[in-house]
Structures are given as C-alpha cells and as structure tokens.
Amino acid sequence: MSQKLVLIIDDDYRNIFALKAVLRAKGFGCLSAPGAKEGFAIIEENENIAVVLMDMMMPDMDGYQAISAMKKSEKMWNIPVLAVTAQAMVGDKERCLSAGASGYVSKPINVDELVEQIEEVTKTGD
Template identity: 60%
Template sequence: MKKILIIDDDARNIYALRLVLKARGFEVLTAVDAPAGLQVLRDEKDVHVVLMDMMMPEMDGYEALSIMRNDPALEAIPVIAVTAQAMVGDREKCLAAGANGYVSKPIDVDVLLELLGQQ
C-alpha cells in the first residue's frame, strides 16, 4: 500500500483528498503546515509521495521543497505540487522548484490518480 503525505493548511482540502485516496487504497498521513509535514517525513521512513500545497502561511511549499531537495534523507521523495494559483507559468515554476508533478485546485481526481500512478 502506498503511503501518501498531504501537506495543506486547509482542513477541507485534507478531508476531501483523504477520503478519495483512502477509498482508492492509499494510506494517508496529513500535516497542516510545512514544518509539521517535514517532521512527518523525518519520522515516517516509507512515505511514497507528498501532495504539497504551494501556498501556505509561515513556510510555503517552495521553501519546503527546497529543504527537502537539500536534505539527503528526503531528497528522493516525489512531490506533487498542489496549487490554486493555476496561472501561466505556475506548473513550470513548481517543477523548477523540484516538484515531480503538478495539479491545480480544485483537484481533478483522475489527473491526480494518473500522477500518483507515475510515482
């Protein structure tokens, strides 16, 4: 079973994603901000993929991605960037920051599952 970590500051997004992913057989961990998410990654050694909200207070997804990509223990974990900022260039910005995939809100479950299948 693939273990997924959702890092998002909006409890409604976490709730909806968790329901969909659990129904598809994924084990789901959650964190309400980037520092907590990074701690979960350090504590849980078998997280298969991270769904990272890119726009969070305190520490955004870009900063968290930078920390992950510069930490030998976390650098290989795939990250799918999740953002409501579906503007021209956002996908490229997320991928350039180190994300392995990109999905915009509201999340198209089929697109997300396709991305997860590639991880």
C-alpha cells in the same frame, strides 16, 4: 510490501479531509500535516512515505520553500512531490516543476489526474 503512503501537506483542513477521502477510496494510505515543518517531522518518523502532495500557498513556509528544503535534505531529497495549487496561471506549473516538484495538480483537483500522477511518480522497478 508495505502500503504506499501519501503525505498531504496543506494548511486548509477541508482540503486535507477531501483529499484523504478520495485517496483512501482509491486504496492509498494517507497522513497529513498542516504545514511543512510538521510534514518534515512525519517524514522523519515514517519510512513509507511514497509521495508528498504539497500545497504551494501556505503561511510560514510556502510550498516552494518546502520543496527546496526537501531537496537539500539527505532523508527527503528522493521523495517525489506533487505541487497542489489554486494558482493556475500561465507559468505556475513551470515554476513548481523548476522548484523541484515532480508533478503539478491545480485545484479544484481532478481525482483521476491526481491518482495517475501519484502512480507515475511512485512507480518502482519491481
């Protein structure tokens, strides 16, 4: 079985660096993109993306728009998305989930919670 890959879409390279470091330490393969359009291109080229960690606050296309675009795409609709956001206000989690996210993690990220959510949304019936 090929390794589950986590695609991190975040416009802040420091977040990408930190997430890659902790996820690789936990045994995940990671790819990253600085924006949704670049992330979509990676998905087009790679069959092994198991989950997308989507920063919700990005220039150009924010996470809500990106999740909406993914859910309308034949190639991407079934890839789970975990919303990653510094927006931890009342209602933000619900807004992310109603936009189509499979889960929600607020910054600063609790690594154990993140890994638990990744495991949950990437479970297969095998």
